[in-house]
Amino acid sequence: MFDANKVTAQCVQWIRDFFEENGPGCNAVLGISGGKDSSVVAALCVEALGRDRVIGVLMPNGEQHDIDCSRQLVEHLGIRNYTVNIKAAMDGILSALPQELAVTAQTAQNLPPRIRMATVYAISQSCNGRVANTCNLSEDWVGYATRYGDAAGDFSPLSHLTVQEVKAIGRVLGLPENLIEKPPIDGLCGKTDEDNLGFTYAVLDKYIRTGICEDEATKASIDQKHARNMFKMFPMPSFRPEGIDSVQKEEW
Numbered sequence: 001m002f003d004a005n006k007v008t009a010q011c012v013q014w015i016r017d018f019f020e021e022n023g024p025g026c027n028a029v030l031g032i033s034g035g036k037d038s039s040v041v042a043a044l045c046v047e048a049l050g051r052d053r054v055i056g057v058l059m060p061n062g063e064q065h066d067i068d069c070s071r072q073l074v075e076h077l078g079i080r081n082y083t084v085n086i087k088a089a090m091d092g093i094l095s096a097l098p099q100e101l102a103v104t105a106q107t108a109q110n111l112p113p114r115i116r117m118a119t120v121y122a123i124s125q126s127c128n129g130r131v132a133n134t135c136n137l138s139e140d141w142v143g144y145a146t147r148y149g150d151a152a153g154d155f156s157p158l159s160h161l162t163v164q165e166v167k168a169i170g171r172v173l174g175l176p177e178n179l180i181e182k183p184p185i186d187g188l189c190g191k192t193d194e195d196n197l198g199f200t201y202a203v204l205d206k207y208i209r210t211g212i213c214e215d216e217a218t219k220a221s222i223d224q225k226h227a228r229n230m231f232k233m234f235p236m237p238s239f240r241p242e243g244i245d246s247v248q249k250e251e252w
Contacts, residue, residue: 004168008044011157011169015048018155022130029129031120031150032056032081034069036180037134037158040166043173044157045132046077056081057123059116061090066185073179082123086115113149130154138163138204142222143229144193151232162205197225 019026028045032038038056045054056074058081060067074081090112097103117131124131133153135145137160145151158166163184170180184193184201194200199218206212213219 002165002168004165004172007161007165008047008169008172011044012048015044015155015157019049019130022154023128025128027053027055027124027127027129028132029055029057029120029124029127030132030134030153031116032058032070032073033134034066034071034073034179035182035184036163036166036170036175037136037184039073039175039179040170040173041132041134041157042073042077042079043170043175046079047173051078052080054079055123055127055129057116057120058083059086059119061085061112062087066182069179069182072176076176076179084119084123086112086119089115089119110146110149113146117149117152132157133159135159136163136166137161137208138201139193140233141208142197142204142225143232144197145232147232162208163201164205197221 015028019028028049030038030041030045032042042054042056054077056070056077056079058067058070058074060083062085064070093111093115094103094108120131123129131152131154133151133156135151135156136158139145140151140159161169167180171177185191197204198221203213203215203218204222207219207222213222
């Protein structure tokens with residue numbers, strides 16, 4: 001049985017320990033989408049560090065229909081925040097690409113989260129910050145994150161927690177219910193996560209925690225996505241010449 005109160009307290013202490021070891025006095029900086037993940041991570045950081053050390057970055061791509069949820073979250077927590085519209089950067093990169101290059105839909109869909117992460121790091125490095133990753137276990141399990149985009153960060157409070165568990169923590173932290181239950185939208189093609197995945201997070205979470213999935217087709221789809229996207233979960237492979245051990249590498 002998942003004990004949301006216990007895990008919330010453990011996560012808050014983990015964040016405090018991370019900052020004590022990796023930047024005493026630094027600020028937690030994160031992108032704010034207005035969904036449950038960024039809302040919960042921001043609230044955990046406020047609980048761990050105090051609202052004065054948490055900075056939210058709102059990053060619409062032109063007009064964002066649910067930007068009010070992002071504003072609601074930063075106002076609810078009382079945290080400092082900045083708004084950076086990434087549309088000009090998005091248009092600039094796409095227009096600068098060689099005209100003979102056929103830009104794929106995947107390219108266009110994954111460019112915004114990578115621009116957003118570059119933006120968060122630009123603000124973080126200007127505000128004595130450490131960037132909070134907001135991905136959860138359910139998304140990571142099926143590769144539902146953009147490498148070097150929303151999958152990046154300096155510390156990750158939710159990477160070992162499923163969607164249902166993240167929601168439970170959000171309630172412990174007293175977040176507004178509409179933010180906790182806001183239908184997750186990928187922010188890339190306008191569809192909900194579950195529309196794109198072809199199954200619900202509730203089904204996925206049950207399979208992750210129990211190994212049970214009643215529908216064989218759904219089970220096969222989850223297993224395929226998990227296997228195909230495992231590379232996103234690990235550091236970039238690197239070549240090591242023979243005769244060079246890890247101690248020497250660390251000294252470079």
